[in-house]
Amino acid sequence: MLEHKTALVTGSTSGIGLGIAKALARQGANIVLNGFGDVDGARAEISALGADVFYHGADMSRPAEIEDMMRAAAERFGRVDILVNNAGIQHVAAIEDFPPERWDAIIAINLSSAFHTTRLALPAMKAANWGRIINIASVHGLVASAQKSAYVAAKHGIVGLTKVVALETATTGVTCNAICPGWVLTPLVQKQVDAKAAALGVSNEEATRLLLGEKEPSMQFTTPEELGELAVFFCSPAANNVRGAAWNMDGGWVAQ
Numbered sequence: 111m112l113e114h115k116t117a118l119v120t121g122s123t124s125g126i127g128l129g130i131a132k133a134l135a136r137q138g139a140n141i142v143l144n145g146f147g148d149v150d151g152a153r154a155e156i157s158a159l160g161a162d163v164f165y166h167g168a169d170m171s172r173p174a175e176i177e178d179m180m181r182a183a184a185e186r187f188g189r190v191d192i193l194v195n196n197a198g199i200q201h202v203a204a205i206e207d208f209p210p211e212r213w214d215a216i217i218a219i220n221l222s223s224a225f226h227t228t229r230l231a232l233p234a235m236k237a238a239n240w241g242r243i244i245n246i247a248s249v250h251g252l253v254a255s256a257q258k259s260a261y262v263a264a265k266h267g268i269v270g271l272t273k274v275v276a277l278e279t280a281t282t283g284v285t286c287n288a289i290c291p292g293w294v295l296t297p298l299v300q301k302q303v304d305a306k307a308a309a310l311g312v313s314n315e316e317a318t319r320l321l322l323g324e325k326e327p328s329m330q331f332t333t334p335e336e337l338g339e340l341a342v343f344f345c346s347p348a349a350n351n352v353r354g355a356a357w358n359m360d361g362g363w364v365a366q
């Protein structure tokens with residue numbers, strides 16, 4: 111379905127980004143890989159699916175590096191057709207203890223980077239009259255949790271940005287939507303499980319059960335593979351008129 115299309119997925123060396131990159135590669139897309147994780151491992155996994163892979167190590171907190179990545183991707187493949195804004199970090203602390211530099215980093219990486227990639231990708235998408243922008247927000251783009259001020263602010267922000275981009279492209283073949291996962295067991299969440307296990311002096315299994323039990327009625331993690339298939343749906347012709355949605359895949363988290 112996505113042969114001759116190019117998908118750029120920020121933060122795709124692990125977790126959800128890697129799952130989405132693999133799902134799009136399975137549909138035939140070329141992949142622009144980005145992130146600080148195991149680049150060779152991610153490249154090998156995606157190449158094994160037959161995709162042409164190009165890596166750019168732009169730091170998503172640095173607009174000049176984002177500009178360089180977007181330029182390099184267009185040079186390599188002609189155009190970015192599918193943009194998945196996925197790179198993200200977390201920091202957990204009460205607001206009065208929240209380090210200001212962590213606030214700035216989370217807003218830059220989880221929110222402002224999507225503004226920069228989007229503004230740079232849109233002209234070519236509009237010229238081709240086809241494009242897909244998929245923002246990986248979170249249930250924290252829809253509801254809050256204590257101790258996550260910067261993350262919740264950034265994720266609510268990216269849901270808002272998604273709606274504006276959807277309106278500005280509403281009469282074109284470009285769509286913009288957000289995906290709002292609940293808990294997904296990736297390195298980002300494993301750190302929170304480890305912190306809970308250490309704080310409560312319980313096993314990894316017990317900490318996982320407590321983490322899910324607090325918020326996610328299904329008591330199951332969503333997987334990067336499931337999120338990848340939702341991204342594939344957003345890229346399909348059936349989703350031509352899905353615009354500005356914030357689609358939760360969260361085991362019932364925000365239904366409560």
Ligand code: NAD
Pocket residue numbers: 120121122123124125126127144145146147168169170171196197198199219220246247248249290291292293294295296297298299
């Ligand atoms: P992860 O830690 O596995 O992946 C994050 C990716 O972003 C990695 O490839 C990392 O190298 C990259 N990255 C981090 N800082 C970067 C920077 N400055 N520049 C470029 N790349 C950078 O985490 P994940 O759980 O897969 O998270 C991916 C996205 O999904 C994030 O936006 C996160 O907020 C969101 N999300 C995760 C969950 C979850 O439960 N894991 C739930 C909802 C939303």
